[in-house]
Every structure is written in C-alpha cells, then in structure tokens.
Amino acid sequence: MSVYRIGIDVGGTNTDAVILDQNYQVIERTKSPTTEDVSSGIYNAMRDVLRQSNIPASQIKYAMLGTTHCTNAIVERKRLNAIAVIRIGAPATLSVKPFIDVPKDLSEKLGRYVYLIQGGHEFDGREIFPLDEDELYKTAHQLKGFVDSVAVTSVFSPVSDEHEKRAREILKEVMGDNLAVSISSEIGSVGLLERENATILNAALVKVAKTTVNGFVSALEKEDIDAEVFLGQNDGTLMSVDYAVRFPILTIACGPTNSLRGASYLAGYSDCIVIDVGGTTTDIGVLNGSFPRESSLAVEIGGVRTNFRMPDLVSVGIGGGTVIKVHENNKFTIGPESVGYRLPEKALVFGGDTLTATDLAVALGKAEIGDPSKVAHLDRDLLKKIYETMISHVEAAVDRMKTSPEPVPVVLVGGGSVLIPNELKGASEVIRPKNYGVANAIGAAISQISGQIEKIFLLDELGREKTMELAKKSAVEKAIKAGADPDRCGIVDIEDIPLSYIPGNATRIRVKAAGPLALER
Numbered sequence: 284m285s286v287y288r289i290g291i292d293v294g295g296t297n298t299d300a301v302i303l304d305q306n307y308q309v310i311e312r313t314k315s316p317t318t319e320d321v322s323s324g325i326y327n328a329m330r331d332v333l334r335q336s337n338i339p340a341s342q343i344k345y346a347m348l349g350t351t352h353c354t355n356a357i358v359e360r361k362r363l364n365a366i367a368v369i370r371i372g373a374p375a376t377l378s379v380k381p382f383i384d385v386p387k388d389l390s391e392k393l394g395r396y397v398y399l400i401q402g403g404h405e406f407d408g409r410e411i412f413p414l415d416e417d418e419l420y421k422t423a424h425q426l427k428g429f430v431d432s433v434a435v436t437s438v439f440s441p442v443s444d445e446h447e448k449r450a451r452e453i454l455k456e457v458m459g460d461n462l463a464v465s466i467s468s469e470i471g472s473v474g475l476l477e478r479e480n481a482t483i484l485n486a487a488l489v490k491v492a493k494t495t496v497n498g499f500v501s502a503l504e505k506e507d508i509d510a511e512v513f514l515g516q517n518d519g520t521l522m523s524v525d526y527a528v529r530f531p532i533l534t535i536a537c538g539p540t541n542s543l544r545g546a547s548y549l550a551g552y553s554d555c556i557v558i559d560v561g562g563t564t565t566d567i568g569v570l571n572g573s574f575p576r577e578s579s580l581a582v583e584i585g586g587v588r589t590n591f592r593m594p595d596l597v598s599v600g601i602g603g604g605t606v607i608k609v610h611e612n613n614k615f616t617i618g619p620e621s622v623g624y625r626l627p628e629k630a631l632v633f634g635g636d637t638l639t640a641t642d643l644a645v646a647l648g649k650a651e652i653g654d655p656s657k658v659a660h661l662d663r664d665l666l667k668k669i670y671e672t673m674i675s676h677v678e679a680a681v682d683r684m685k686t687s688p689e690p691v692p693v694v695l696v697g698g699g700s701v702l703i704p705n706e707l708k709g710a711s712e713v714i715r716p717k718n719y720g721v722a723n724a725i726g727a728a729i730s731q732i733s734g735q736i737e738k739i740f741l742l743d744e745l746g747r748e749k750t751m752e753l754a755k756k757s758a759v760e761k762a763i764k765a766g767a768d769p770d771r772c773g774i775v776d777i778e779d780i781p782l783s784y785i786p787g788n789a790t791r792i793r794v795k796a797a798g799p800l801a802l803e804r
Contacts, residue, residue: 290728296562403438492531545726560699734761772798
C-alpha cells in the first residue's frame with residue numbers, strides 16, 4: 284500500500300495544501316483563501332486537495348502544518364493564556380523589572396502576576412544568591428486557580444539552569460502536573476530581558492497551540508484521516524504535537540522557512556537566496572546547507588524584543604495584493620497596504636476597484652491572471668516606471684542579504700512570484716521551479732525533525748573534546764524527543780564562540796541536530 288503525506292501552510296492571503304507520495308513527488312496541490320479564523324481555511328484547503336487527488340484517506344499517514352496562529356495571537360493580543368511571570372534574580376535585578384520594554388497593551392494583558400524571587404547565577408556559574416524555595420512555595424499557592432501557565436526566568440540560566448528546573452518542580456508540585464511551565468534556558472540565549480520576553484510569549488501561547496493542534500487533528504478526523512501530526516518550526520524543521528504545545532513560540536515565522544526549505548528541494552540548491560512572494564509581503568532569506576540562515580540579532584515579535592532563534596529574513600511590503608496608488612503628476616506609492624486574501628474581489632483584473640501589483644503584472648504582460656481587458660486602459664509608461672521601482676526594492680533587499688558582492692543563484696517561490704522578472708541584479712541565475720506556488724506547503728511536508736542547544740560551557744571542566752561531544756549529544760536528544768528517528772539523526776550545524784570575559788575558558792556552543800521522522804522507514 285502506498286503511503287502519502289499532506290502538507291499545509293497558512294499564509295496571509297492563501298492557505299496552501301499539497302499531497303506527496305513516499306518519494307516526495309507532488310500528487311496534488313491547491314490554494315484556498317486564508318480565513319479570518321484561520322482554522323476553517325486550513326480545513327477547506329485540506330478538503331479540496333483530498334477531493335482533487337482521489338487518494339483514500341487511509342493511505343495518508345503523515346500530516347504537517349505550518350501556521351500563523353501564534354503570530355496572529357501576539358499581534359492581535361487575543362486568545363492568550365492567563366500567565367504568571369517569575370524572575371529568579373533578586374536582589375541583583377530589582378532595578379529593571381519584567382515587561383519594562385514590552386508594549387503597554389500587552390504588558391497590561393500579561394503582567395498581572397509578576398514575582399521576583401531571590402536566586403540566580405553569575406556569568407561564571409556561581410550562585411548570586413541561593414534559591415528562595417519558601418517564597419516559591421508561597422507564590423505557587425497564591426497563584427493556584429488564577430493562572431494556567433507560568434514563565435520562569437533566572438539570571439544566567441544558559442550557564443546554569445539549576446534554579447529554573449527546581450522552580451518548575453515546585454510549581455508543578457503545588458499547582459498540578461497539568462500546569463504549563465516555560466523555563467527560559469530552553470527557549471532563549473544569553474541576555475536577560477530578551478530571553479525573559481521570549482519565555483513570557485511562549486507561556487502566553489500554550490492555549491493557542493493546543494487549540495491549533497486540536498483543530499487540525501479534528502479536521503483530519505472529519506476526513507477519516509488517521510495520521511501522525513507535526514507542526515513546522517522556524518528553523519525549517521518539524522516538531523511533534525507535544526513539543527509544539529511546550530514550545531509554541533517556535534512556530535513563529537515557520538511560513539517563510541517552509542518556503543525556503545521547499546525552494547531548496549524543488550530547485551535542487553542547498554546554498555542560494557530565496558525570494559518568497561506572497562499576497563502581502565516578499566520575504567527574502569538565505570539557505571546554507573539547505574537550512575535557513577539564522578538571525579544573529581534580537582528580533583521583535585508584536586513589538587516585543589526577543590533573542591530566541593529566528594530565521595534571518597528581510598521582508599519587503601510587496602506582494603500580489605499590494606495596493607498601488609497614483610497621485611497627481613504621475614507620482615505614486617507602492618504599499619505597504621495590501622488587499623490580502625480579498626485579492627479575488629478587490630483587484631481590477633477580477634472586476635474590483637483597487638489597483639494592485641497583480642494588475643500591474645497583468646497589464647505589462649508578465650502574468651496571465653483574471654481579465655486583462657480590465658487594465659488595458661492604464662498608462663503603460665507609468666506602469667513600467669512603477670514596476671521598475673518595485674523590482675528595485677526587491678533587488679536592494681537581495682543585496683542586503685548577500686555576504687559577498689559575487690552574484691548568487693536566486694530561487695523564486697510563492698504564488699506572487701509571477702511579479703518578479705527572470706533576471707535580477709546581483710543574481711547569477713533566477714530559478715522558478717515547478718510547483719513554485721506551493722513551495723511553502725511542500726517545505727512543510729518534506730521537513731525533518733530537529734533539536735538545537737545553545738549554551739555557555741566552561742571548557743576547563745571537561746576539556747574541549749568532551750564538552751563538544753556533550754553538546755552534540757544534547758542536541759541529538761532534543762531532536763529525538765521532538766520526534767526524530769534515533770538511528771538516523773545527525774549533526775547538521777555547529778558553532779562555538781569563545782567568551783573572553785568569562786573565566787574558565789568559557790565558550791558559547793550552538794549545535795543543531797536533525798533527522799527524518801521516527802516512524803518514516
């Protein structure tokens with residue numbers, strides 16, 4: 284019996300779905316408008332692709348979802364958990380309170396229960412102060428019945444996570460095993476406020492993740508599909524359902540990374556620049572060894588500054604639904620507004636009343652969409668000028684992502700990539716692979732499972748060789764815990780940076796392991 288997999292990716296304009304066979308060949312694909320509640324759009328796309336493929340539901344054994352649920356929840360400030368924030372850092376960190384750099388509307392929503400507990404460590408692993416367990420027990424009893432998720436951050440926990448883990452034990456002992464506890468050493472890197480912010484967001488998103496997972500599983504059951512379910516994460520790999528509920532923040536930005544992974548697979552390139560053009564934005568990323576290059580900078584999510592791993596992306600406000608406004612004397616503006624998922628009703632070529640980038644492409648003969656006669660009256664010289672300006676913005680963004688002046692291969696994916704010409708400045712070649720329009724869903728379907736560790740190690744304790752082996756082992760264990768096959772999981776990336784300001788020959792080591800699904804034989 285043949286085994287198939289379904290991959291679904293939710294974008295701002297469309298929700299894409301594909302069915303692949305065991306050789307990763309595309310059997311069927313579809314695009315469905317993203318709905319306001321997201322979930323019904325996912326179901327519609329899945330139902331459509333199943334109907335079109337005529338594949339028995341019993342033969343679909345894997346289902347992968349890349350979703351914007353968590354991103355939307357943060358941006359909209361909706362559907363978030365009632366959380367408590369515990370910082371283990373008194374008396375060292377009393378002058379800078381939690382939420383100090385978080386937008387007011389979000390801090391008011393999430394910052395009702397904030398506690399500073401004695402404890403934490405120095406940068407070299409020494410205790411600043413012993414953990415105040417009595418205060419933690421008292422706090423846990425106060426919170427019982429009022430919150431369902433807790434964010435715990437301890438000073439320099441990437442060096443020593445001892446206090447965070449003990450705090451988690453105490454909280455679960457008092458408040459029950461079902462309590463969600465996010466500890467910062469498992470989420471962010473060195474940098475107290477940014478790591479704390481990432482942990483707070485993670486704690487606030489647990490309910491969203493559970494609802495998303497349950498909704499996806501219900502949609503599969505509605506179609507009589509009994510499949511292993513995985514969610515995409517923002518390093519271009521997958522995670523199990525349980526892992527996703529523990530670390531929902533890792534789903535943020537999984538859409539662009541799915542597109543990058545899909546582009547790599549479709550074009551057959553492991554090192555290149557990928558331009559993913561959607562209905563609202565154009566995301567530009569870099570592939571190194573078939574995986575997205577990670578950002579080395581703090582990243583803002585919904586106005587919150589964080590430092591957990593994120594793909595290195597540049598987003599340009601240009602997509603198929605980008606609104607073009609023409610003013611007096613033929614002056615014009617390109618975006619940033621977009622008609623988004625309303626493109627089929629708002630664009631001129633579909634009988635709408637709004638000039639969009641899609642209309643531009645159709646009028647100039649670069650795309651065959653809708654009714655060209657509805658844009659035939661537009662001034663072609665002006666349209667050419669607008670189009671050249673639009674493309675120059677994309678070329679400038681590509682140039683920013685390059686690490687050398689040499690031309691590099693560029694792969695175009697996304698439904699809106701018909702806007703981009705076949706030649707670009709700075710590109711050695713421009714590739715538009717087959718099935719480019721659903722590269723994001725393909726990327727979700729073909730992805731492996733990964734695990735990553737980023738921690739400060741003191742090399743004087745074990746020596747360099749044993750320390751590196753320990754870090755690699757930890758990364759592999761994380762990948763296996765997330766659902767990777769223990770027999771085929773290996774190291775895909777390793778980085779170590781000496782920290783001269785910390786005694787003990789300290790080094791920050793980041794190791795990433797990845798492997799195929801454990802059930803995929």
